[in-house]
């Protein structure tokens with residue numbers, strides 16, 4: 001029988017935990033016995049989620065991933081509360097849909113700063129904690145299938161996701177020998193606020209075919225539970241109705 005790791009008592013920091021994939025991930029991890037430090041800008045959402053999960057299992061930090069200091073506060077909150085950090089999931093992200101002539105310079109900067117620089121800042125803040133106890137750790141970056149092949153009307157977003165893919169590959173080569181596993185989780189369209197906002201609507205005919213947040217969260221949980229003797233570098237996820 002294959003033996004998965006027991007996540008009980010492990011500590012995971014998640015950015016973008018106020019909605020969608022991050023919120024569902026927090027729920028699934030707490031069901032597995034893990035403790036979660038949750039980051040996002042919407043304080044009320046964080047408070048609701050911490051109340052749902054229990055203050056022994058979850059801590060919320062109002063933070064913006066574009067700020068290195070905010071990322072540090074998220075990590076510090078986990079270490080102060082539970083004395084350790086085992087895994088980090090840079091998940092926060094935004095997407096705006098439209099053709100290459102449609103986006104403003106400000107929108108380009110916002111997507112790049114959030115999706116790419118935000119991921120770098122989260123990893124930088126977490127790495128010392130992941131290395132601290134010498135028993136390895138996980139960095140699980142939520143990118144997208146758009147990180148390999150962007151679709152029409154999402155060129156700028158796809159570029160930010162390609163940047164995350166490049167970052168993760170290089171980080172894997174930099175950190176593997178230090179016991180850090182770096183995994184890219186790359187979902188196709190997933191039914192979240194993100195997917196139906198900023199240029200798409202929930203009557204999009206493709207919506208019926210999308211993944212749901214629980215599908216993506218379960219892939220992340222499975223990745224964390226894999227024995228430390230192996231690693232998943234890239235996991236692309238599609239629903240059966242989505243063409244790859």
Ligand SMILES: NC(=O)c1ccc[n+]([C@@H]2O[C@H](COP(=O)([O-])OP(=O)(O)OC[C@H]3O[C@@H](n4cnc5c(N)ncnc54)[C@H](OP(=O)(O)O)[C@@H]3O)[C@@H](O)[C@H]2O)c1
Nearest residue numbers: 016018019020021040041042064065092093189190192194
């Ligand atoms: N949904 C899809 O179709 C899909 C497909 C492939 C990949 N993804 C990726 O999956 C990840 C999660 O997206 P989702 O679909 O779950 O979207 P979502 O439901 O809109 O959630 C996005 C999360 O990111 C947070 N966030 C955004 N900007 C932030 C900032 N500057 N600082 C801190 N937190 C910020 C949001 O929190 P606040 O607003 O409270 O800050 C929210 O918790 C993203 O990286 C996205 O690119 C999504």
